[in-house]
Amino acid sequence: MKIIVLCMSIFCLTSSIFAQDLFKERIRKLSSNKTSIYVEKGIFHNGGVKLQSTLKSVRQSYNPKQGFERIVIDFSTNQIPKVYGHISSDDRKLYLDIFETTIAKDLKTVASTRYIEKINFFPIESNHLSIDMKLNGKVTADIFFLENPGRLVIDLKK
Numbered sequence: 001m002k003i004i005v006l007c008m009s010i011f012c013l014t015s016s017i018f019a020q021d022l023f024k025e026r027i028r029k030l031s032s033n034k035t036s037i038y039v040e041k042g043i044f045h046n047g048g049v050k051l052q053s054t055l056k057s058v059r060q061s062y063n064p065k066q067g068f069e070r071i072v073i074d075f076s077t078n079q080i081p082k083v084y085g086h087i088s089s090d091d092r093k094l095y096l097d098i099f100e101t102t103i104a105k106d107l108k109t110v111a112s113t114r115y116i117e118k119i120n121f122f123p124i125e126s127n128h129l130s131i132d133m134k135l136n137g138k139v140t141a142d143i144f145f146l147e148n149p150g151r152l153v154i155d156l157k158k
Contacts, residue, residue, distance in 0.1 A: 026039075026041075026042040026043070027042065027043045027044070027045070028043070028044045028045075029045060029046070029047050030044055030045065030046045030047075030083070030143055030144055031144045031145075032144065032145055032146065032147065033146075034142060034144055034153070034155070035142055035144060036142060037142060038141060038142050038155075038157060039087065039140060039142075040087070040089035040090075040138070040139070040140045040141075041087055041088050041089055041090065042086070042087060043084070043085070043086050044084075044085050044086075044087070044143055045082075045083060045084045045085070046080060046082065046083045046145055048079065048080060048081060048082040048083065049082065050081070050082055050099060050100050051077055051079060051081045051082065051100055052077075052081075052100050052101075052127070053075045053077040053080070053081040053098075053100060053101045053102075053150065054075065054076040054077075054101065054102050054103070054104050055073065055074070055075060055076075055098065055101055055102070055103050055104060055107065055121075055129060056076055056104050056107070056108070057073075057074045057104075057107065057109065058071065058072070058073050058107075058108070058109040058110055058119065059071070059072045059074065059108075059110070060072075060113045060114075060116075062113075062114050067157050068142075068155045068156060068157040069113060069114045069115050069116075069155070069156045069157070070153060070154070070155050070156075071110075071113070071116065071133075071153070071154040071155075071156065072151050072152070072153050072154075073096075073131075073151065073152040073153075073154075074149065074150075074151055075101070075149065075150040075151065076104070076149075076150075077149070077150045078147055078148050078149060078150055079147050079150045080145045080147075080151065080152050081098055081099055081100050081101045081150075082098070082099040082100065083096060083097070083098050083099075083145075083152060084096075084097045084099075085097065085143070087141050087143075089135070089138045089140065090138070092117075092134060092135040092136070092137065092138070093132065093133065093134060093135065094132075094133040094135060094141065094154070095130070095131070095132055095133075096130065096131040096133075096152075097129075098128070098129045098130075098131070099128055100127050101127065101128070101129045102123070102126070102127065103121060103129060107121075114136070114156075115135060115136050115137070115139050115156040115157075115158070116133050116134070116135060116136065116156070117134040117135065117136045118133075118134045119131065119133050120132040120133075120134075135156075137158065138158070139156045139157060139158055140156070140157055140158075141154055141155065142154075143155075
């Protein structure tokens with residue numbers, strides 16, 4: 001019995017040692033306009049209410065004059081659904097959890113961009129979507145949303 005308790009304790013401690021400590025991350029509430037505050041790590045959310053929506057497209061543009069790449073995620077509703085996310089420039093990842101949202105059958109998306117190596121979509125449940133963006137390198141992001149129609153905007157720069 002003591003061996004089982006010891007093994008369970010070691011297993012729990014080992015997994016917590018290698019787990020990501022999100023308590024050290026700063027949590028930001030997204031704004032409805034561009035802030036020009038670029039962050040390289042942290043948790044963000046829109047504080048939105050649950051709203052049934054569909055992810056219609058993911059668009060990209062690059063502005064060499066201002067030096068940032070813009071990723072726009074378009075939704076079928078006038079507001080964006082409830083969004084939680086995490087950016088870790090050191091890990092070269094940007095994660096999004098989007099609630100009460102499905103993927104459009106004719107989803108238009110970008111494969112790779114100037115600062116994004118790959119975008120993966122994971123429909124977790126019938127109404128919950130996770131997006132994993134693998135970044136090309138260490139970047140910073142200004143993330144905000146726009147309404148009418150609902151769009152999540154991610155400006156990336158090195």
